[in-house]
Amino acid sequence: MARAKSHERGQALDAFIEAMPKVELHLHIEGTLEPESVFRFARRNGLSLDFDSVEALRRAYEFQNLQSFLDLYNATMGVLCTEEDFYDLTWDYLARVARQNVVHTEIFFDPQGHTCRGIPFASVVGGITRALAAGQQRFGISSRLILCFWRHLSEAEALATWEQAQPHLGCFAAVGLDSSEVGNPPEKFRRVYAKARAAGLKAVAHAGEEGGPDYIWGALDALGVERIDHGVRCLEDGQLVERLVREEIPLTVCPLSNVRLRVVKNLGSHSLSRMLALGLRVCVNSDDPAYFGGYITENFLAVRKALELVPAQVLTLGRNAIDASFLDADEKTVLHERLEAVAAEHGFGLGE
Numbered sequence: 001m002a003r004a005k006s007h008e009r010g011q012a013l014d015a016f017i018e019a020m021p022k023v024e025l026h027l028h029i030e031g032t033l034e035p036e037s038v039f040r041f042a043r044r045n046g047l048s049l050d051f052d053s054v055e056a057l058r059r060a061y062e063f064q065n066l067q068s069f070l071d072l073y074n075a076t077m078g079v080l081c082t083e084e085d086f087y088d089l090t091w092d093y094l095a096r097v098a099r100q101n102v103v104h105t106e107i108f109f110d111p112q113g114h115t116c117r118g119i120p121f122a123s124v125v126g127g128i129t130r131a132l133a134a135g136q137q138r139f140g141i142s143s144r145l146i147l148c149f150w151r152h153l154s155e156a157e158a159l160a161t162w163e164q165a166q167p168h169l170g171c172f173a174a175v176g177l178d179s180s181e182v183g184n185p186p187e188k189f190r191r192v193y194a195k196a197r198a199a200g201l202k203a204v205a206h207a208g209e210e211g212g213p214d215y216i217w218g219a220l221d222a223l224g225v226e227r228i229d230h231g232v233r234c235l236e237d238g239q240l241v242e243r244l245v246r247e248e249i250p251l252t253v254c255p256l257s258n259v260r261l262r263v264v265k266n267l268g269s270h271s272l273s274r275m276l277a278l279g280l281r282v283c284v285n286s287d288d289p290a291y292f293g294g295y296i297t298e299n300f301l302a303v304r305k306a307l308e309l310v311p312a313q314v315l316t317l318g319r320n321a322i323d324a325s326f327l328d329a330d331e332k333t334v335l336h337e338r339l340e341a342v343a344a345e346h347g348f349g350l351g352e
């Protein structure tokens with residue numbers, strides 16, 4: 001009887017999760033490259049692949065750690081060649097998450113993964129930004145674009161990328177830092193981040209995914225970031241947790257990614273609930289959904305079930321994402337009102 005009741009409550013919360021207007025803040029657009037699209041882009045660009053079928057490629061989506069994922073991710077993005085490819089990739093993502101009620105998304109892209117193959121910077125940015133504008137028109141999804149530096153490359157290469165970005169600065173809300181974390185600490189990118197912040201961009205960085213708490217301290221102190229991407233390893237350092245809580249630094253947590261990259265053993269042992277209880281500003285995101293088994297709704301549904309989240313926790317995650325976004329205050333107010341309205345319709349009112 002008690003079990004039936006709790007099953008019903010779970011189902012009601014899942015219905016709310018599906019309907020909830022969602023904000024995504026940690027999404028690599030190249031990580032939305034579904035196996036079918038890898039083949040479609042390869043075909044139209046006359047490229048051959050190391051895999052002879054979509055199924056064979058999907059079977060390769062089995063990772064031991066961050067690096068084994070990055071090796072495949074960096075290789076498959078090689079099918080993206082033309083502005084049209086970047087447009088289609090971004091459009092496909094927006095069309096898919098429109099069905100998941102995503103209302104705002106802040107998207108990373110990795111320019112160095114393309115310019116290193118001779119693809120013009122302008123083709124990459126042009127295709128993505130045209131699709132984002134079309135997505136706003138067609139689906140009402142607002143967006144921001146975040147230029148990421150690959151941290152396994154040198155500081156000089158990041159500075160050269162920053163120079164290439166100059167004609168397009170109006171397209172970017174922020175700079176970010178991704179790729180192989182351990183051995184490539186934030187301090188390596190102090191100067192390029194200083195330039196980006198001086199140009200009026202905001203700053204975020206992946207830190208505390210595979211790297212320890214030092215990488216989070218470094219991102220805050222050397223790079224001046226406003227958000228930490230992942231950040232789950234902050235729990236190993238009480239003083240750091242205190243600071244993140246006190247300074248209200250958002251952490252863009254990606255549960256399915258953490259499982260697939262073996263940052264955590266399984267979802268049931270994920271620290272998301274603990275982080276919420278500590279007052280950390282966590283939100284739920286998909287990272288590289290084509291590779292990790294789910295977009296934002298699947299991430300929410302999976303943690304709801306594995307961690308037995310209650311409505312108040314789901315609402316806090318939704319509210320945190322709105323607050324952590326780079327939208328202005330009026331835009332945030334509108335999204336909060338939309339979220340609370342849908343929550344009320346589902347019987348999960350304010351104060352839950």
Ligand code: HPA
Pocket residue numbers: 028031066073178179180181206209257287288
């Ligand atoms: O989760 C990630 N970590 C680091 N680099 C990445 N590039 C795409 N996804 C990731």
Ligand SMILES: [Zn+2]
Pocket residue numbers: 026028178206229287288
């Ligand atoms: Zn990421």
